[in-house]
Amino acid sequence: MSNKITKSSTAEYFSKNLQQVGFSSPLKAVLTTLKESVDNSLDACEQAGILPEIEVQVQRVGQGSSKNTDLVKITVEDNGPGIDPDDLAKVFGEYLASSKFGRGQCSRGQQGIGISAATTWAQLTNAKGAFVMSKTKNMKKAVRGQVDVDIKSNTGIFRNRESVDWDKKSGVRVEFTIDGRVQLNGDGGLITYLEGTVLVNPHLTLKYKLLENDWAHVERVTSTVPEIPEATLPHPHTFKLGEFITHSTLYGKISLDKFLKTGFSRISDQSLKDFVGKGLPKGLLSQPVTSLKEDAFKKVFQAVQDTELMAPSTKSVMTVGEDALSKSIQRLGEVDFFSVVTRKPAICDFKPVVVEVALARFINRNQEADDSVQLLRFANRVPLQFDKSGCAITWAIESVNWKSYGLQQPKGSLPLGPYVFAVSLTSPFIKFKNASKETIDASEELVEEIRRALMQAGQKLSRHIKKEFKEADLERKLAHIEQFGPILVETLVRITKSPESRKAKAEEGLRKLLGRDSKEAIADLEEAESRLQKQKSREAKRLGLSDDEDGEGGGGRRSEAEVDVIGEEIAQQAAVATKAGTKKTTGPVSTKKEAGTKKK
Amino acid sequence: MAKLISIRELKIDIPKEAKILAERMLSDLEKSKRPVLEAVKTSLDNSYYNPKVGYLQAGEKRVRTELNVSSVQKLARVVFMLEILLRNLDIGSVNTKRELYYISKGLIKGNPRLRPLDFDDQPESDTIIDFIGDMLQVYREELNCFANDRGGQTYSQNLVVTETMNDGDKATIDLSTLGTAPFQPKNKPQSLKLKAKKKIDFALVIESEGTANTLQSMGFTKRNNAILIGAQGVPSNAVRGWCKLIEDELSVPMYFFGDLDAYTMQNIFRTLKAGSAASLIRNADFSAPEVKFLGVLPEDVKKYDLPYYKVKESDPAEARALKKAKDALENDPFFLDKKNKGLSDILRWLLKEKIRCEQQSLFSVDPNDPIKMEKIILEKIKKGNYV
Numbered sequence: 001m002s003n004k005i006t007k008s009s010t011a012e013y014f015s016k017n018l019q020q021v022g023f024s025s026p027l028k029a030v031l032t033t034l035k036e037s038v039d040n041s042l043d044a045c046e047q048a049g050i051l052p053e054i055e056v057q058v059q060r061v062g063q064g065s066s067k068n069t070d071l072v073k074i075t076v077e078d079n080g081p082g083i084d085p086d087d088l089a090k091v092f093g094e095y096l097a098s099s100k101f102g103r104g105q106c107s108r109g110q111q112g113i114g115i116s117a118a119t120t121w122a123q124l125t126n127a128k129g130a131f132v133m134s135k136t137k138n139m140k141k142a143v144r145g146q147v148d149v150d151i152k153s154n155t156g157i158f159r160n161r162e163s164v165d166w167d168k169k170s171g172v173r174v175e176f177t178i179d180g181r182v183q184l185n186g187d188g189g190l191i192t193y194l195e196g197t198v199l200v201n202p203h204l205t206l207k208y209k210l211l212e213n214d215w216a217h218v219e220r221v222t223s224t225v226p227e228i229p230e231a232t233l234p235h236p237h238t239f240k241l242g243e244f245i246t247h248s249t250l251y252g253k254i255s256l257d258k259f260l261k262t263g264f265s266r267i268s269d270q271s272l273k274d275f276v277g278k279g280l281p282k283g284l285l286s287q288p289v290t291s292l293k294e295d296a297f298k299k300v301f302q303a304v305q306d307t308e309l310m311a312p313s314t315k316s317v318m319t320v321g322e323d324a325l326s327k328s329i330q331r332l333g334e335v336d337f338f339s340v341v342t343r344k345p346a347i348c349d350f351k352p353v354v355v356e357v358a359l360a361r362f363i364n365r366n367q368e369a370d371d372s373v374q375l376l377r378f379a380n381r382v383p384l385q386f387d388k389s390g391c392a393i394t395w396a397i398e399s400v401n402w403k404s405y406g407l408q409q410p411k412g413s414l415p416l417g418p419y420v421f422a423v424s425l426t427s428p429f430i431k432f433k434n435a436s437k438e439t440i441d442a443s444e445e446l447v448e449e450i451r452r453a454l455m456q457a458g459q460k461l462s463r464h465i466k467k468e469f470k471e472a473d474l475e476r477k478l479a480h481i482e483q484f485g486p487i488l489v490e491t492l493v494r495i496t497k498s499p500e501s502r503k504a505k506a507e508e509g510l511r512k513l514l515g516r517d518s519k520e521a522i523a524d525l526e527e528a529e530s531r532l533q534k535q536k537s538r539e540a541k542r543l544g545l546s547d548d549e550d551g552e553g554g555g556g557r558r559s560e561a562e563v564d565v566i567g568e569e570i571a572q573q574a575a576v577a578t579k580a581g582t583k584k585t586t587g588p589v590s591t592k593k594e595a596g597t598k599k600k
Numbered sequence: 601m602a603k604l605i606s607i608r609e610l611k612i613d614i615p616k617e618a619k620i621l622a623e624r625m626l627s628d629l630e631k632s633k634r635p636v637l638e639a640v641k642t643s644l645d646n647s648y649y650n651p652k653v654g655y656l657q658a659g660e661k662r663v664r665t666e667l668n669v670s671s672v673q674k675l676a677r678v679v680f681m682l683e684i685l686l687r688n689l690d691i692g693s694v695n696t697k698r699e700l701y702y703i704s705k706g707l708i709k710g711n712p713r714l715r716p717l718d719f720d721d722q723p724e725s726d727t728i729i730d731f732i733g734d735m736l737q738v739y740r741e742e743l744n745c746f747a748n749d750r751g752g753q754t755y756s757q758n759l760v761v762t763e764t765m766n767d768g769d770k771a772t773i774d775l776s777t778l779g780t781a782p783f784q785p786k787n788k789p790q791s792l793k794l795k796a797k798k799k800i801d802f803a804l805v806i807e808s809e810g811t812a813n814t815l816q817s818m819g820f821t822k823r824n825n826a827i828l829i830g831a832q833g834v835p836s837n838a839v840r841g842w843c844k845l846i847e848d849e850l851s852v853p854m855y856f857f858g859d860l861d862a863y864t865m866q867n868i869f870r871t872l873k874a875g876s877a878a879s880l881i882r883n884a885d886f887s888a889p890e891v892k893f894l895g896v897l898p899e900d901v902k903k904y905d906l907p908y909y910k911v912k913e914s915d916p917a918e919a920r921a922l923k924k925a926k927d928a929l930e931n932d933p934f935f936l937d938k939k940n941k942g943l944s945d946i947l948r949w950l951l952k953e954k955i956r957c958e959q960q961s962l963f964s965v966d967p968n969d970p971i972k973m974e975k976i977i978l979e980k981i982k983k984g985n986y987v
Contacts, residue, residue: 477669483716484676489629491679495622495686506629510667513632517669 012151018124020434021117026069027188029121030180031385033074034058035193036114037174039382040091041078042201043108044172048081049225052201056208058190064179065125072180077173082136085143085161092119092130092147092174093156108382116156118176120149125179133173135166142166144173184210188385195332196376196383199358200320200424202328221327232316232428233265237309237350241301248289248297256292256300257285266310278303314345314352316428320381325358326539332420336361339460343453348445353427355453359461360420367418373407375414377440378424384438391433392442393423396450405458406465423450463532470525477521481514614743615686617736622679634667637678639734644877649933654873654889656934658880663734673716674728678735680704680717681728685743692766694744701725739882746787751832752839753782753809755816758800758825762793780817782830789841790885794849802981803827803846805891807858807868807959811973818971824978827852835872837879843872843888854888855986857977860896861911861956862925865947866932869893874934893942894977894986898949901957904965904976908957925951942987 018024022032038054045052055077062071083091095116119129133144145161184191194208202222209215239247251259260267260275276282280303284296292300320328325340338360345354367374377384377393388394394414402408402415409415431441440446489510493503625635640646641661648659665671684703688695695703701722708714719725733740740746757776761783764770775783776797785792804826806812812830821828827846831839847854856872858864870876873891875883901908911918925947928935935944950956966972980986 480669480672484672487714487717488672488676488679489626491676491683492622492626492629495679495683496619496626498626502626502630506626509629509632513629513634513667514669514672521669 012154018117018121021114022438023117023121026064026066026179026181027183028386029125029178030058030072030074030182031188031190031193032114033118033121033176033178033180034076034190035382036118037074037076037176038197039108040115041076041080041172042197042204042381044080044083045078046225046228050080051203051205051220051223051225053079053205054207056194056206056210058182058208058210060182060211061177066179069125069179069181071126071177072182073175073177075173075175077171079168079171082139082170083132083134083172084136085134085139085158088132088134088143088145089147089156089158091156092116092132093149093158095149095154108380116149118178119147119156120151122176122178123148126177128177131175131177133164133166135168135170137170139170142168182211187388192376193383193385196378196385196422197381198331199325199328199376199422200378200381200383202320202324218331221331222324226318226320229316229318232313232352233263234429235266235309235312235350236260236264236304238429239301241298244301244304245294245297248292251289253288253290255286256289259289260300260304265312267304271307271309274307275300275303278306280304311347312350312352314347314354317345317352317354317426319354319426320356320424322356325356329358329360329420329422332360332362333365334363336363337461337464339457339464341453341457341460343449343456346449348449349431349443351427351429351431353425353430353446353449355450356424356426357450357453357457358420358422358424359457360422361418361464362420365418365420369418370408370416371418372414373417373419373421376420376422378422379430379432379437379440380426381424382437384440386438387433388439390439390442392440392446393425393450395442396447396454397421397423399447399451400454400458402458405462406469407458407461423454425450460535463528463535467525467528467532470521470528474518474521474525477514477518481511481518485510485514612736612738614736614738615689618682618686621735622682625675625679629667635675636667637665637675637731637735638662639665639731640737640881642730642734642878642880644931644933647877647880647933649874649937651937651939653884655875655883655887656877656880657883663731677717677719677728678731680707680714681725682732685729685732685745688744692744694746696746696748697726697729697740698722700729700745734881737881739885741788747837749784749787749838750836751809751830752785752836752842753812753830753832754785754842755782755812755821755828756800756826757821758797759783759827760795760797762795764791764793782813782816785838785842785845787836787838787841789838789845792842792845794845796850798825800827800850800852801825803829803843803850803852803854804894804977805829805831805843805854805856805872807831807833807856807864811959815974818974820974823974831856831858831868831872834867837882837886840872840875840886840888843891844885847888847890854891855894855977855981856891857894857959858896859956859958860898860901860908860946860950861921861958862947862950863921865893865943865950866921866925866928866935869943870928870932870934892986893946894980896957896959896961897985897987898946898953899985900980901955904962906957906961907964908955908961911954911956913954922951922954946987 022035023029034056038056041054042052055075057073057075059073059075060070061073063069064071092115115130123129129146129148131144131146133142135142141163142165143161144164146159148157148159149155150157183189186192190210194206198204198206198218203220203225204218205220206218207215234247236244247263248259251263254262257272260272261269272285276285280300281296284292284300319342322340322342325342326338329335329338329340338358340356340358342356343354345352347353365374375388375394375397377388377391384391384393397414398412407415407417407419414421425440425446431443433439433441486507489503489506492498492506493500621637625637628635639662640658641663642658643661646659646661647656649656665674667675681700681704684700684707687693701719704717704719704725708718729740729743729745733743736743755775759775761773761775762770763773763786773783774797801824806815806829809830809832812828816828820826829839829843835843843854846852856869858868869891872888874889875887879886896906900906911922913919913922929944929947929951934940935947962973962976965976969975
């Protein structure tokens with residue numbers, strides 16, 4: 001009985017509060033619908049170990065029923081494992097009917113809200129839910145029909161079911177027709193979303209047709225399906241008392257010691273002894289958790305919080321990888337130069353996390369030199385496109401002193417220039433600021449970790465920029481000699497009323513003097529060029545474009561030596577930044593990370 | 601054309617000095633040696649204050665510009681502008697900085713080879729002109745480059761000014777014949793001679809031009825044998841040179857009356873009394889070391905119950921003035937000298953109390969008496985109530 005009440009209220013709640021999950025405007029409605037569909041396809045393919053091939057089409061098919069909207073049809077088709085026909089209604093028409101809820105995995109979807117919300121939006125604005133077609137590898141024919149949400153009971157209803165031929169081994173095709181408006185470019189644009197998705201999914205082949213534009217075809221650059229690491233148990237130090245108690249109810253009538261050991265990571269027999277040492281009454285350990293009263297839970301919880309525990313394992317996080325990112329970024333346009341960094345997994349706020357950064361300058365991307373860089377943010381490989389100002393990624397970028405890498409940057413803002421800054425965060429437990437998952441909560445440790453990744457990438461980027469700068473410098477200096485030298489000499493000759501012969505001699509002397517200077521500038525340029533060349537050959541090696549003499553480990557990680565160099569440079573910048581007071585985060589930068597990893 | 605009246609007894613012959621300089625640069629170049637230009641560093645860290653002379657003087661620091669690929673542009677511009685100034689000196693022509701900016705534009709337009717020298721805006725050419733002055737240690741006026749004359753409007757019934765003009769003709773101005781119009785001093789104080797028809801008791805410099813005008817309209821100079829001057833904010837070279845001239849030629853006591861705030865104390869009064877760091881080489885002739893600070897004094901606020909208000913530290917301009925005042929107490933040799941302790945005490949008081957009280961607040965003392973301000977000023981002078 002109580003189960004039923006909860007369900008019906010869930011669907012009703014969301015149908016009335018769709019703005020909380022990404023349907024706050026006609027513009028966002030289209031983007032969110034597309035996003036939820038593509039996310040589901042990608043997650044399904046990955047779980048089945050299939051290389052995804054996704055086809056997207058967005059069309060204007062008429063006028064919307066609400067004011068100032070168009071009727072927009074969004075179609076997403078994949079080659080995934082397909083959904084069993086009996087599950088279609090549940091997947092598309094029922095809230096919180098997810099296989100992923102709170103599992104502690106780095107999947108894109110987490111709760112099972114998004115796609116049902118899209119169905120609801122279609123139903124609310126166009127009176128029809130989702131049109132789906134599905135085929136699993138065991139089926140001869142595909143099944144198709146319309147899924148609606150029964151809002152009162154939070155159950156999906158599958159209507160007009162029919163069997164059809166589909167020349168596909170397996171897959172799902174879903175079609176939503178909704179009130180909305182289409183924006184292609186800019187922060188909230190569909191192209192921005194698709195490009196972002198392409199960037200962090202190097203194994204994806206994507207075809208898309210947006211409005212009147214031609215079909216675009218982006219081929220995959222790697223044929224490895226990312227392996228999603230095993231789910232991880234939560235670390236007890238990430239919990240609040242209430243959560244702790246709720247968590248215990250999932251385990252039924254087991255003893256407290258068993259609950260602690262099986263419900264969390266990093267709790268060993270030794271930890272149990274330590275808890276007792278910190279004030280946990282020993283007698284409680286053997287009692288069933290179901291019998292514990294609140295004050296008993298409080299004692300247990302406090303003892304756990306007071307005890308030093310090992311930091312959680314980082315095995316549960318996954319990365320796109322520097323190699324794949326390097327290849328993938330080339331798919332966004334003609335790259336002038338780029339720099340990618342994948343950090344080692346780290347622990348921030350007792351949660352494992354990996355930060356990856358790709359910075360690139362493109363040729364012909366319609367970005368002006370005095371515009372802010374284009375920022376692409378990702379959480380578990382899903383592009384975040386709204387409310388960037390409060391996001392941990394934005395804070396981290398703004399806290400870096402990009403001037404020292406040769407970029408222009410107004411104080412405390414994003415740097416300027418025709419660059420794309422892509423920052424991806426992967427973690428089984430990402431804390432968002434809101435249910436529509438647009439903004440990553442900016443904890444100090446997390447911002448610092450992102451900041452470090454950015455500084456590493458900035459360092460690499462600066463080699464390119466410095467070379468350009470030195471080139472310009474040399475050109476300017478040579479021009480100076482040409483232009484100002486003769487004027488200087490001629491005027492001096494006139495003021496002193498000297499003969500022409502002195503002019504020739506002085507000009508020769510001047511050329512000698514300034515020639516020395518320009519030789520220095522040439523040497524500077526050569527130095528910058530050779531540094532860049534070294535970096536480029538490392539990158540080429542990673543891309544598999546050339547086989548260097550020591551290319552046996554082909555496509556491997558950065559050499560230890562390079563890591564050291566970059567580490568040093570970062571420490572330097574950190575010192576400079578602290579001195580200049582340009583940071584947004586507080587506290588000494590160079591030590592914070594250590595503090596984060598030392599906690600046990 | 602006749603030679604201009606010299607501003608001071610200049611020890612150097614500018615054209616000759618400039619030629620020596622150019623000769624040295626040229627011969628350095630011939631020897632493939634890097635020519636170096638040196639100028640006095642005109643900044644507070646190169647200022648020192650000698651209580652005996654009473655104004656800020658230049659220390660030993662120099663700004664050096666050595667020829668290299670980066671500085672060749674500046675050096676070419678310096679000799680280019682120097683040539684223009686030398687020609688002006690030669691033919692007796694004068695210009696403002698803005699006019700010089702356009703003269704260089706014209707020359708560059710007429711000769712495409714000079715195009716790289718072109719100044720994007722006036723500050724660029726101003727910097728070069730200032731550098732030449734600091735390098736030769738001469739006033740810009742000595743390079744025939746004059747500024748517009750702002751402030752210094754003067755009223756008196758007993759003052760007669762004789763001006764020697766460029767062509768040698770003389771003009772005599774009896775200030776008592778000007779009606780309500782003021783005499784406006786030119787920024788060539790040394791071309792002026794002063795005479796008092798009758799003994800002048802004091803000179804009064806009022807910060808606000810409007811308030812000086814009010815005092816005059818109400819008959820201040822009719823009732824007092826005085827010279828009344830409106831400073832119009834931070835005193836220009838013309839005002840500073842004019843006050844110095846009055847002190848030198850008439851030896852009358854001079855008082856300054858302005859707002860009680862950090863800006864007036866540091867920027868207006870200090871500049872009038874001791875000159876500024878930017879004009880280190882000219883403070884000798886452009887400051888009036890004997891001038892006294894008549895008010896508004898901290899004690900006046902209480903004594904006359906003057907309305908005042910709190911300095912808003914949220915206001916960027918006021919916050920900056922406070923910070924500058926703090927810096928001045930730590931670094932400004934004028935305020936650091938014990939001779940000026942009375943003045944730095946006022947600055948300290950202002951920093952502590954964080955209030956400001958305006959000169960016009962004296963009109964609140966007796967709103968029905970239109971000359972109450974005059975009465976208070978006279979009373980303060982009589983009682984020696986100044987710093």
